[in-house]
Amino acid sequence: MSQQPPSDANHQRYWRANLKLMGVLLAVWFIVSFGFGILLAEPLNQIEFFGFKFGFWWAQQGSIYVFVVLIFIYAAAMRRIDRKHGVSDSATDDAGDGDQPGAD
């Protein structure tokens, strides 16, 4: 399992890529829940969306769907970032650019 430790510069680039991805995903997290579901719920409620008031739909349905998708996007994107910087925890992932599904 263990690999040689990544160089400091590589390590820092990896960490910055991680923080950038996290920032984007957390911004979406905030916008759909606190934004659409709470702060903007009233104006959005003027819009009808498949039988729902739109703000109400975000608060009780939409935000939860987005949360699930965000975590899967994060897991997939981090896998790619791990591989790119050679810090993956899956031995198969570091062998070339293969898109193997991994050890599921």
Add this chain to the structure above:
Amino acid sequence: MPVTATNRGPTDPMDVQALTYLFVIGSFALYIGIAVWSRAASTGEFYVAEGGVHPVANGMATAADWMSAASFISMAGIIAFMGYDGTVYLMGWTGGYVLLALLLAPYLRKFGEFTVPDFIGARYYSNAARVVAVVCLIVVSFTYVAGQMRGVGIVFSHFLNVDIIWGVVIGMAVVFFYAVLGGMKGITYTQVAQYCVLIFAYLVPAIFISLLITGIPIPQIGLGASVNDGSGLMVLEKLDRTLVDLGFGTYTDGSKAMIDVFAITLALMIGTAGLPHVIVRFFTVPKVSDARRSAGYALLFIALLYTTAPAVGAFARLNFIDTVQDAPYAEVADWFKRWEDIGLVGWQDKNADGAIQYAPGVPFDGPPVFTGERGEQGQRTLANLPSASANEVYVDRDIMVLANPEIAALPGWVIALVAAGGLAAALSTAAGLLLVISTSVSHDLMKKTLARGISDRQELRYARIAAATAIVIAGYLGINPPAFVAQVVAFAFGLAAASLFPAILLGIFSQRATREGAIAGMLAGLVFTFAYIAYFKFVEPGHNNADHWWFGISPEGIGALGAALNFATALIVSRFAPAVPAPVKTLIASIRVPAGVERPHDHP
């Protein structure tokens, strides 16, 4: 209740009783069978199942661990009566998983020890910090576990006519068997089974009731569809109009202040991410990448129930009003009388017209006190003094889930299923909580603090003794719930949000957060949150309203402010404290990369 040959239908109480026994005993046998099969032999297996759990299985186990008696039995009912304001629970108890997946779980898995206090102790190079974390963990977990045992007792008494005390004792015996014997390994696989039972039991009645009201089998879509009563109105539109006609506010708009909704949602989210029994589930998967994926599966499995709950709530409210409003008591649906017999429904004919009127406000002071006699219409007479409102109906929110199958006239096996599902939800959460309590005692207090150098075997014995003791205490609290049990739920989330979450987060993302900063931060968050909640709940309950709250934030939401205080204190104190030692900096660097992940073990 008397049974005559003519009313023996599919929901005949005798058949339902027999089916319920069958389902409950069958599911218990399954859980115990799994526990025997997956008996734990080492501390590694007892604490974290040797880090060998598949991410999907861990996702299911996490979902069962997380969804408690409150989620299964109470949440849809709370939403039914709160409408839009119920959003705080829906978003608060799911959004926390995004924080957990992105900010905590992968790094804690890479760290690779057994407990949350392990991480705090190592990262902040301090046993004092570890002990503070243990105290937070125990307070949070016991608050929670008492509620679960109570839930077990309630399900037993409602569905099986067993006394609450015996219900709790049976629940204790089952949890004792598989938590003490199987440890994390046994708990994990029983939780997988429990998830399957509870989600099936939740979705089946929800699908039936959605079909009944809208003709659409998917509740999430049915909630936005039109009611098939020929009126052409949408479900939520009809609900809004009906409620306004009766004098309530609309269902789809809230009555809480926006800042309070914001604060409560935030406090529940970061509280969820800081709950030790949830965090520790991510120590059980093989790799860092598995921890990330597993959080996704966990939330997917949780979302199945959490997106169904608002539909169940809205349908149930609509059904409830349709059934009772202006119905003569003598002709009202059977379920109304059945739940009245159990004491979860009460009716006081204030205007003496023999019909039921439902309106805003409480019908009378306090919970119903039955005199034991029957009134003119055959209703149970109440000793309570009537309130000034026109409302004549007392209804316990829990019946929105418990009575749903009966309200929708579903077959007896669906009712039996709900009982098994409620028990699965309560037992799975209780087991997860008991495990983190026993682990923190045997590992963090004994092995790492009081009795250093004990062998693996001795530590395992301490873990089992601690688990057994914790079960007895939890059972006691379940049988004799402190009067304030409902009041202290705010404590569990508030304290987890204000104490553990910020310390763990800074430990991963800041190289500068020091021992002094972390301890000061945790204590500041803990004391502030505790004092605020205690003041409004116990010292001055009369002041518990928006006029006296800080910034309009209720005690339920104050954890958000407590967390901010924790972060600020930790960062400021850290600036004036000696820098983080070099070995700890190496540790931080190593938890930030997934490569080189190992099975969880004791660091020497």
